[in-house]
Amino acid sequence: MSKYLEFNTPATKEAMELASDFRLKNQGLTYLDRVFWNIPKAALYEEAIFRNEGKMIDHGPFLVNTGKHTARAAADKFVVKESSTEDKIWWGIYNRPYSAEKFNQLFARLQAWAQGEEFFVQDCYAGADPEFRLPIRVITEKAWHSMFARNMFITTDDRDTLKKFVPEFTIIAVPGFKVDPVIDGTRSETGIIINFDQRIAIIANSMYAGEIKKSVFTVLNYLLTFSDVLPMHCSANVGPNGDAAIFFGLSGTGKTTLSADPKRRLIGDDEHGWSSNGIFNFEAGCYAKVIQLSAEAEPEIYACTKRWGTILENVVYDPVTRRIDLNDDFITENTRASYPLDFISNVVPEMMVNTHPKNIIFLTCDASGVMPPIARLTPEQAQYHFISGYTSKIAGTEIGLGIEPQITFSACFGAPFMVRHPYEYAEMLKQRMLKHKANCWLVNTGWVGGRFGVGKRISIRHTRNLLNAALDGKLNDVKYRKDKLFNFEVPLSCPDVPEDILEPSNSWGNKDEYWKKYDALAARFIENFKLFESGCAQEVINSGPKRFQK
Numbered sequence: 001m002s003k004y005l006e007f008n009t010p011a012t013k014e015a016m017e018l019a020s021d022f023r024l025k026n027q028g029l030t031y032l033d034r035v036f037w038n039i040p041k042a043a044l045y046e047e048a049i050f051r052n053e054g055k056m057i058d059h060g061p062f063l064v065n066t067g068k069h070t071a072r073a074a075a076d077k078f079v080v081k082e083s084s085t086e087d088k089i090w091w092g093i094y095n096r097p098y099s100a101e102k103f104n105q106l107f108a109r110l111q112a113w114a115q116g117e118e119f120f121v122q123d124c125y126a127g128a129d130p131e132f133r134l135p136i137r138v139i140t141e142k143a144w145h146s147m148f149a150r151n152m153f154i155t156t157d158d159r160d161t162l163k164k165f166v167p168e169f170t171i172i173a174v175p176g177f178k179v180d181p182v183i184d185g186t187r188s189e190t191g192i193i194i195n196f197d198q199r200i201a202i203i204a205n206s207m208y209a210g211e212i213k214k215s216v217f218t219v220l221n222y223l224l225t226f227s228d229v230l231p232m233h234c235s236a237n238v239g240p241n242g243d244a245a246i247f248f249g250l251s252g253t254g255k256t257t258l259s260a261d262p263k264r265r266l267i268g269d270d271e272h273g274w275s276s277n278g279i280f281n282f283e284a285g286c287y288a289k290v291i292q293l294s295a296e297a298e299p300e301i302y303a304c305t306k307r308w309g310t311i312l313e314n315v316v317y318d319p320v321t322r323r324i325d326l327n328d329d330f331i332t333e334n335t336r337a338s339y340p341l342d343f344i345s346n347v348v349p350e351m352m353v354n355t356h357p358k359n360i361i362f363l364t365c366d367a368s369g370v371m372p373p374i375a376r377l378t379p380e381q382a383q384y385h386f387i388s389g390y391t392s393k394i395a396g397t398e399i400g401l402g403i404e405p406q407i408t409f410s411a412c413f414g415a416p417f418m419v420r421h422p423y424e425y426a427e428m429l430k431q432r433m434l435k436h437k438a439n440c441w442l443v444n445t446g447w448v449g450g451r452f453g454v455g456k457r458i459s460i461r462h463t464r465n466l467l468n469a470a471l472d473g474k475l476n477d478v479k480y481r482k483d484k485l486f487n488f489e490v491p492l493s494c495p496d497v498p499e500d501i502l503e504p505s506n507s508w509g510n511k512d513e514y515w516k517k518y519d520a521l522a523a524r525f526i527e528n529f530k531l532f533e534s535g536c537a538q539e540v541i542n543s544g545p546k547r548f549q550k
Contacts, residue, residue, distance in 0.1 A: 009050050009051070010050055011036055011039050011043040011044075011047050014039060014043065015035065015036045016035075016037055018037050018039065018162050019035070019037035019038070019162075020037065020123055020162055020165040020166070021163055021164065022165065022166045024139065027137075027170060028111055029111060029119075029139070031115040032115065032118070033117055033118045034118045035118070035120075035121055036119070036121065036143075037123075037162075038121065038122060038162055039120070039146075040157075041147055041150055044147040044150070047143035048062060048143040048144040048147065051142075051143060053142055053143055053144045055319075056322070057312070057317050057322040058321065058323045059308070060306075060308030060309070060310075061307060061309075061310040061311065061312050061324075061337075062144060062147065062311050062312070063315060063317055063324070064144055064207075064311065064312070064314075065313075065331065066206075066208045066209070066313055069190065069205075069207055070208060070314050070332035070334055071208060071210070071332065071334045072208065072214060072416070073188075073208075073211070075187055076186065076187055076190045077096065077192040077193075078095075078186070078193045078194070079091075079096065079097065079193075079194050079195075079419065080097075080098050080099070080100055080198075081098065081099065082197045083197075084196065084197055085196050085197070088420060089420065090418065090419060090421045090422070094415050094416045094418070095419055098185070098193055099185075100195075100197070103193060103195050105183070105184070106184050106191075107202070109183075110172070110174065110177055110204075113174075114174075114177075117141070118141075119139055119140065119141060120142070120143055120145070121140075122137070122138045122140075122149040122150055122155065123135070123136075123137050123162055124136060124137075124153040124156075125153060125154040125155075125156075126216050126219075126220060126283070127154075127273065127280060127282055128281045128282075128351035129273065129277060129280035129352050131275070132224060132227060132275060132280070133154070134168055134169060134220065135165065135166065135167050135168045136153065136167055136168070136170070136171065136216060136219075137169075138153070138171045138173070139170060139172045140173045140174075140212075141174045141175060141177075142173075142175065142207070144209075144311060145173050145209060145212065147311060148209040148213075148311055149212065151284075151285040151309070151311060151339060151340055152212075152283050152284065152285040152338060153216070153283060153285070154283075154284045154351075155284070168199060169199045169200075169201070169216075169219050170199065170200050170201070171203065172201070172202050173203040173212050174203065175203075175205060175206055175207045176205075177205065178190075178204065179204045179205065189205050190204060190205040191204045191205070192204075192206070194215065196222060196223075201218075209311070209313065209338065213287055214416070214417055216282070217231075217233070217271050217282065217417050221420070222419035225420055225424065225428070227275075228275070228276065229274065229275045230428040230429060231271075231272075231282075232246060232248065232273070232274060233248060233249075233270070233271060233412065233413050234247050234249070234255070235247045235255045235258075235267075235269045235270060235272075236259065236267040236268055236279050236281070236357075237259050237260075237265060237267055238264060238265050238267060238353050238355070239263070239471065242353070242355045243355070243359070244267070244355050244356060244357045245259075245264070245358065245359040245361060245471055246272065246274075246279065246361065248361065248362050248363060248386070248413040248414075249362070249363030249365075249391065249413055250365075250389075250410055250413055251289060251334075252289065252365060252392075254363055254365075254445040255269065255270070256269040256270070256286065256301065257298055257460070258363070258460075258463065258464065260298065260300055260344065261468075262300075262346060263468075265348045266341070266344050266346060266347045267279060267280075267347075267348050267351060267352065267353060268281030268283060268286075269288065269341075270283065274356075274357070274428075274432055278353050278355050279356070280351065281341070281351040281352060283351075284340060284341055284351065285339060285341055286301075286337075286340075286341055286344070287336055287337070287338050288304075288336065288337050288339075289334065289335065289336060290305055290312070290326055290335050290337045291326065291327075291333055291335045292326060293305065293326045297460065300345065304343045304344075305324065305326065307339065307343060309339060309343070310337055310338065310343070311337070312324065312335070312336070313335060313338070314332050314336070315328075315331075316328035316331060356432070356435075356436040357438050358439065359438060359440075359441065359471050360382065360438050360441070361441050361443055361467065361470075362377075362385055362386065362413065362441065362442045363391070363443050364391045364442060364443070364444050364445070365391050365392045365445050365446040366390075366391075366392065366446035366447060366521075367405040367407055367446055367451060368446075368447070368451045368517050368518075368520075368521055369448055369449060369508075370504055370517050370518040370521055371442075371446065371504065371521075372483065372490045372502065372504055373443065373458060373502060373504070374442070374444070374466045374467075374475075374490070374491065374502075375441065375483065375488040376439065376440070376441055376475070376480065376489040377441065377442055377489075378543065379430050379433050380430075380539045381440075381486075381488055381543045382429065382430065382433060382440040383429065383536075383540045383543070384529070384540050384544050385442055386425070386429055387411055387532050387536065387540070388409050388411070388525060388528060388544075389409055389413045389414070390407075390408075390525065390528075391408060391410060392407050392446060407524070409525075409528040412425050421532075422532060423532060423536050426540070439470070441467075441470050443467065444458065445457075445458060445460075446458065450507075458501075462497050462498075465494065465496040465497050466494055466497055469495055469496075469497075474495055478491050478493050479492045480492065484548065485518060485519065485545045485546060485547075486522070486544075486545045487543075487545070515548055523547060525545050526544060526545065529544055
């Protein structure tokens with residue numbers, strides 16, 4: 001809202017009813033107009049509609065268009081380099097160093113810009129396990145961003161708790177504030193700058209709500225490692241016998257879809273911690289891709305696109321009927337739905353389990369069409385593939401991606417959010433695998449019969465059957481073959497999966513071409529891992545692929 005117009009909005013009278021005594025002036029934001037504290041979702045709906053931030057559509061979801069940023073601005077993320085972090089951060093393209101002096105100058109300009117503006121505040125928590133829960137404050141310029149925070153993080157309605165709330169980390173999301181590359185030393189007018197010393201993250205000039213979610217995830221990926229908690233970019237579920245499973249993978253690899261199994265209860269779809277207590281969700285919501293979502297393939301997620309309380313980002317709709325078209329990618333391939341976790345019927349209400357995973361799944365989307373659909377890994381191979389994080393970036397998930405998937409290596413299946421060196425996380429994973437006797441599986445949800453544009457995406461039915469067999473122990477007693485290049489074990493048979501599927505070369509018309517492509521992929525693995533060799537144990541390095549020998 002304009003700072004020069006003075007009139008009441010729907011929640012003005014209730015704006016301070018749930019305010020914390022630890023006000024924004026304690027955090028350097030002064031001379032503000034109005035601040036709406038912890039107002040519930042219904043009031044945020046009214047505020048967002050009143051401010052013309054989006055539209056209510058058929059069945060009640062709130063639909064927004066995020067403007068030019070329809071994905072994360074990964075190249076615009078910085079971490080402040082100061083004495084407490086300089087020897088602990090994995091500095092590089094994902095954690096670009098930013099000086100403390102520059103940050104202070106930037107924050108001073110933000111303080112000046114904020115004077116006379118209205119803001120929304122949500123005081124909430126990240127982490128379902130009370131022992132490791134982080135109190136966070138999300139300060140937003142937009143009402144719908146405040147609604148997003150209520151969807152995604154753990155909230156409370158207890159007045160006394162809110163009154164005494166003091167955040168341990170604060171996210172400030174201000175799409176109306178532009179950084180200046182000349183003054184601020186940024187790449188563009190957009191900036192995501194995290195300061196671990198001051199416990200503040202600034203998200204400037206981006207409307208994309210995923211920046212809020214991933215900034216909190218990045219913070220936890222750093223802080224929790226010092227409490228012996230492994231932070232993971234994974235989904236998690238649990239079977240009827242208490243057998244937990246975790247699914248690693250980048251956006252577009254099937255992490256959300258494959259973990260939403262009606263036979264198993266969902267712990268969460270994206271971000272978790274593995275502590276000595278078990279597995280716990282970092283969030284209280286889901287942020288699922290919805291492009292080409294169907295009621296037949298993904299009924300539970302599809303149903304969420306037709307519920308009051310869901311936020312839909314960049315989904316095309318008919319302004320007359322207010323009906324959405326999930327198949328239309330006119331705005332972006334990266335259409336999203338944010339909804340509370342309890343919208344999924346078979347969710348674990350506590351969002352945590354006091355058991356440890358028996359199966360660890362690495363989801364890779366192989367755009368070259370040569371990887372087997374499933375393989376079993378040794379602990380050292382698991383470390384190698386975890387550090388490698390081979391997959392393909394799917395269209396729309398980051399700014400600048402085209403239609404064709406891009407083969408990539410994303411350490412820990414989430415390199416943009418990993419703040420410490422990947423080997424630190426891989427070693428924590430291996431120790432937990434050994435302690436709890438967990439199996440690790442590499443599952444390919446990409447292409448078969450040729451690369452993208454030649455072959456086709458592997459059937460989700462076959463992938464589900466392979467996963468079910470692994471989770472149910474049906475692959476424990478079948479025969480395996482050693483892969484010629486990667487030396488991992490590939491099952492020769494699996495219930496309800498044709499044997500031909502398990503040997504990817506069978507679907508290629510030209511076997512020589514297949515082996516050339518597979519050998520080329522092995523070469524890319526080897527070249528990529530050179531980035532990490534100096535920090536890794538020799539047995540992990542030796543667990544990588546070998547070039548094809550004729």
